[in-house]
Amino acid sequence: KVNASKVEYLKNIQKNYQDYFPTIRKLMTSEKLLGPVIHEVYGPVGELISTEARYLQAIDIALGAKSQNIVVASVKVASDCINLLKKERLGRATFLPLDNLKYSSIDERTRDMIKNIPGVEGIASDLVKTDAAYGSAIESLLGRIIVASDFASGQDVQKKMASKFTVVTLEGEIFYPGGAIVGGQSKDNRQSPLSKKIEIQNLEKEMDEQKKALDAVKNQDLMSQRTLSQMVDQLKKLENQYNLCKQALWQKNKTIEDLTGKQRESTQSISVQKQKLQALNQKLERLNKELAEIETAYNQAREVAKVQESDDYAQEIRQKLDDLRLKISESQMIITQTKGEIAGFDQQIVLMQEQLTHQAARKKALAEEMAGYQNDSMKLLQLQEKLGADHDRLSKMIAAHRDTNKKSAELQKTNAQRLETLQEEIKNDNHQLIIDNDIKNTISTQLNSLQLQMNHWEENIYKSYEINYLMAEDAYRQLEAENKLDALDLSEEHQRTLREKIGALGNVNLNAIEEYEEIITRHDFMKSQMDDLKAGKSELLDIINTLYDAMTEQFKANFIKLQENFTRIFSILFEGGRAYLEFTDPSGVLEGGIELVAQPPGKRLRHISLLSGGEKSMVAIALLFSFLEINPSPFCVIDEVDAALDDHNIYRYITYLKKVAEHNQFITITHRRTTLEVCDNLYGVSMSKDGVSQLVSVRLTDYA
Incomplete structure (x- = not known):
């Protein structure tokens, strides 16, 4: 979001031409004033080209203020724009009409030679990208500028190319054809239009990468959430199965406990019944013994009764016998009942033994089933632990991603707020600046008033x-x-x-x-x-x-022409040697001076002040003829420039003078016969004894 805001800010600067001079900005935004002509005004050079970040500083330095030049379709469009600038008093601007550009490019042979020089990055016009329609404008500005990698490479290129071309290094040093070198660091750290273009491209690329990374994180987060959801569903199913197995195991254990309790109760009941049966058998034996004793006594009593037939005693005996018979009958009934109960208990014991056997088998089956459930439960627990670990790991990953996303969102929010705050601060600062200026003016007024x-x-x-x-x-x-x-x-x-x-x-x-x-x-x-x-x-x-x-541009262009003419004419007049002109201050050509350095044949390179009188005159003559070639004059007056020259130098001088006189008219004041011989007309002034000057003229062409 911060990058998007910055890109929008930079594009807004580009759209409104805020990096350019006020004249350029006003002209490019004057669509209503220009009308249909605006479509043939293609824009400043800085907006029509692009380059790699590696060559940015070199291209910026090579163009300089020329990046503000406006490319237009024709001279007519340039004329319309200039008329608008005059009419609206908007200032001045430089235009590059595509149908009127004249320039000289580097020939193919020289290009091949330049490419083979170590440290050469290329020709500046080849290192920028632009529409083919604007190629001539870019070639006219950058076609004769060589880009080198560093200072040493630039110096080497300058030497090998005999200072014919301007050389710019990647670090911003400039080697001019005249030998001047410009370098250092500017105090103004403002970005150029080219640097803003590259920054916009880098920011857009970074935004695409951030968007891709964010999409990848979102996809990974979505896949993690899906995997976690599947794991949670699987864990819930396993937990349900585990709970069902646990419930079935509890029911089986409960059944086993109930059967074991019933078995224990049946065993106790059988033991009690056996004890009762044993007590009844003992009682029956005791009663049988008593019955036997009574029968024995009864028989004895009968025998005695036979002897002693006593009614009372017999009655008593009969009563006892009846009681005994009744007891015996009751005992037999109890025995019969007890035997029936014992038989019932025996049947119950048999049933319970069968049931116990069945329950034992069932218990064994349940134990095996329980062991299986326990194994399954152990596996489920292990799987649950594994799923729990995976769940914790995924939860931590999701939490980490969420924290990262949260931090990123907070950072974006903070940056956005910071950007808004900075924009608001800039706005407030601008407003405050206006207020401060008003206050300053008010205070100045008040100060004057107070004064x-x-x-x-x-x-x-x-x-x-x-x-x-x-x-x-x-x-x-x-x-x-x-x-x-x-x-x-x-x-x-x-x-x-x-x-x-x-x-x-x-x-x-x-x-x-x-x-x-x-x-x-x-x-x-x-x-x-x-x-x-x-x-x-x-x-x-x-x-x-x-x-x-x-x-500055016009002076530099004419200075280059003057330097080329001077070097050439010097070599002609001196029949060899070398001479050149250079700025004393290349950064301020209009304020600085110009130094002249000459090297006549057979002598060392020295300043003009160290030359002889005749050499100085010949250097001055060479410089005079150099100016004439740049800016011809209808006629020229030469006043005794040959006074300090010897015959040989006069011959070279008049030879070149005759050549130049084919296109110019010269009035020469001289006392040298050799010079007079090449003149077309002679005018002599003499004074007679009475002090009156007389004029004598001779037209030599009449005697030729």
């Missing part, structure tokens, strides 16, 4: 007390130094006394209000005049800067 008022007060003080401000200040400082300020009487009574004394000094100025209104009116008028002067000054400064740039 006037202070001057007025000084005049009043002088008129009233015959002292000036400095005297009053000295008196105040003296009182302060003597610590007498606190001792001053500032009471109302004392002030009233002073006011009375002041009142006694004279009347109050009743015209103060009228004077104040007059001063205010005059101040407002002067302020409006000052604003107009400032606006005019700003426009004049823009015009001066434009003129300065144009003069």
Whole structure:
């Protein structure tokens, strides 16, 4: 989001041409004023080209202010734009009409030679990208500039190419054909249009990479959530199966416990019944013994009764026998009942043994099934632990991704807020700057007003007390130094006394209000005049800067031509040797001077001040003819330039003079016969004895 905001900000700067001079910006945004012509105004050079980041500084330095030049379709379009600039007083601009550009490119042989030089990156026009329609404009600006990798490589290229071309290094040094070298670091760190283009491309590329990375993280997060959801569903199914197995195992254990309890109760009941049966058998045996004893006694009693037939005794015996029979009958019934119960218990024991056997088998089956469930439960627990570990790992990964996303979102939010804050601060700073400027102007006005008022007060003080401000200040400082300020009487009574004394000094100025209104009116008028002067000054400064740039470019172009002509003519006049011109200050060609260095044949390279008189004259003649080739004149007057020349030098001089005279007219003042011989007409001035000058003329062409 921060990058998108920055890209939008940079594109807005490009769209509004805020990197260019006010004239260029106003012209490129004057679609209503230009009308249909705006479609044939292609834009500044800086907007029509692009290059790699590696060559950015070199191309910026090579173009310099030429990046502000406007490429147009034709001379007519350039004329329309210039007329608009004049009409609207928008300033000056340089135009490159595609149908009027004349330039010389580097030939193929020289290109091949340049490519074989170590450290050469290429020709500047080949290192930029532009539409084919604008190729001629770019070639005219960069077609004769060589880009080298570093200072040493640039110096090597300059030597091998005999200083024919401008060389620019990747670090920004410039080697001019005349030998001048420009380098260093500019204090102005503003970005060029080319650098903003590259920054926009880098930001858009970074935004695409961030978008891809964000999409990958989102996809990975989605896959992790899906995997986690599947794991959670599988874990829930396994937990349900585990709970069902656990419930079935609990039911089986409960059944086994119930059967075991019933078996234990049946065993206890059988044991009790056996004890009862044993007690009944013992009782039955005891009763049988008693019955036998009674029968024995009864038989004995019968025998005795036979002997002694006593009714009472017999009756008693019969009664006892009946009682015994009744007891025996009851005992037999109890025995029969007990045997029935024992038989029932035996049947129950058999059933319970069968049931116990069945339950034992069932218990064994349940134990095996329980062991299987336990194994399954162990496997489920292990799987649950594994799933739990996977769940924890995925949860940590998701939490980490969420934290990362949250931090990224917070960072984006913070950066966005920071950007908004910075934009708001910039806006506030601009607003505050305007307010501060207004306050500054207001304060300046108030200061001037206060100064006037202070001057007025000084005049009043002088008129009233015959002292000036400095005297009053000295008196105040003296009182302060003597610590007498606190001792001053500032009471109302004392002030009233002073006011009375002041009142006694004279009347109050009743015209103060009228004077104040007059001063205010005059101040407002002067302020409006000052604003107009400032606006005019700003426009004049823009015009001066434009003129300065144009003069600099024109001066450099003519200087290069002059240098080439001078070097060539010097070699002709001296029949060899070497000479060149150079700026004393390449960074300020209009303010600096020009030095002339010459090397006649057979001598060392030296400054012109070290040459002889004749050599100086020949150098001056070469320079004069160099100027004539650049800017021919209808006629030239030469005043005894051959006075210091020997015959050989005069011959070379008049030979070249005859060649130049084919296209120019010369008036030569000379006393040398050799020079007179090449003239077409001779005019001699002589003075007679009476002091009157006489003119004698001879047309040599009539005698040829």
